[in-house]
Amino acid sequence: xxxxxxxxxxxxxPDADREEQERAGTGATAxxxxxxxxxxxxRIAVLFxxxxxxxxxxxxxxxxxxxxxxxxxxxxxxxxxxxxxxxxNAGAAFGFGEAFTVIFTVIAAAVIVVIIRLARKLxxxxxxxxxxxxxxxxxxxxxxxxxxxxxxxxxxxxxxxxPKHFAVFNLADSAIVCGGxxxxxxxxxxxxxxxxxxxx
Numbered sequence: 001x002x003x004x005x006x007x008x009x010x011x012x013x014p015d016a017d018r019e020e021q022e023r024a025g026t027g028a029t030a031x032x033x034x035x036x037x038x039x040x041x042x043r044i045a046v047l048f049x050x051x052x053x054x055x056x057x058x059x060x061x062x063x064x065x066x067x068x069x070x071x072x073x074x075x076x077x078x079x080x081x082x083x084x085x086x087x088x089n090a091g092a093a094f095g096f097g098e099a100f101t102v103i104f105t106v107i108a109a110a111v112i113v114v115i116i117r118l119a120r121k122l123x124x125x126x127x128x129x130x131x132x133x134x135x136x137x138x139x140x141x142x143x144x145x146x147x148x149x150x151x152x153x154x155x156x157x158x159x160x161x162x163p164k165h166f167a168v169f170n171l172a173d174s175a176i177v178c179g180g181x182x183x184x185x186x187x188x189x190x191x192x193x194x195x196x197x198x199x200x
Contacts, residue, residue, distance in 0.1 A: 043128040044119050050132025051139065058140035058171040062158040069160060081164045088148075088156035089168070105145040105153045108138045123195035126186055131193075133179030140172030 065086045069075065074085035115135045122128055141157050148155035159168040190198045 043122045043125060046125060046128040047115075047119055047122060047132040047135065050129050051135035054133055054136025054171070054175040055139045055143075058136070058175070059143065061160070061171050062140075062144070065158055065160045074162065083162050084160050085162040085168060086158065086160050087168050089159045090154070090156045105142065108142045108145065111138045112142065118193060121194050124186075124191060124193055126182065126191065127193040130179045130182035130186065133175040133182070137172040137175030137179065140170070140175070 065084070069084060070086040072086075074083045076083045112135060115131050115138075118131065122131070144157040145155045146152055148158070150156070157170065157172075159170045159173075161170060161174075162168045192198060
């Protein structure tokens with residue numbers, strides 16, 4: 001019997017072959033998933049690191065401005081082209097919409113929630129930096145809205161960077177604008193937050 005099987009050969013076993021291929025495929029998928037997990041965590045870490053850095057710079061700069069510059073004469077940095085001048089802004093970035101402080105507060109909070117939810121699918125380093133700038137800037141101005149006078153959710157934002165012939169703004173505004181510009185550039189290039197590139 002053994003001699004016959006040796007001469008004729010063992011019959012094909014497609015089911016066994018299929019199971020072996022599925023096991024190999026499952027192993028490859030698991031390995032790919034395992035390789036992607038650290039990459040995703042690194043991107044999330046970058047997002048929050050950028051956000052913390054932007055938020056800290058904005059918070060510290062506002063504390064210094066309130067303590068040293070408010071109720072004092074403006075400080076000229078580059079002649080009359082750029083100066084530091086402390087003002088309280090109840091509106092949006094660059095002083096727009098002062099009658100809608102509560103609405104801007106809600107929008108800022110919504111932006112923060114959306115960014116945090118999007119972070120779970122984040123695999124792109126440029127997107128992590130862009131979203132980190134947006135998050136840090138939104139948190140910076142939202143902190144003012146909540147904790148500064150005249151009241152909770154109606155607080156006036158501290159602005160102090162005053163270029164000539166331009167609105168007065170702060171570092172949080174700058175972070176938001178830079179993050180928004182970077183997102184537009186990434187979108188034009190077809191790079192998605194999950195790291196994939198699409199072409200329209």
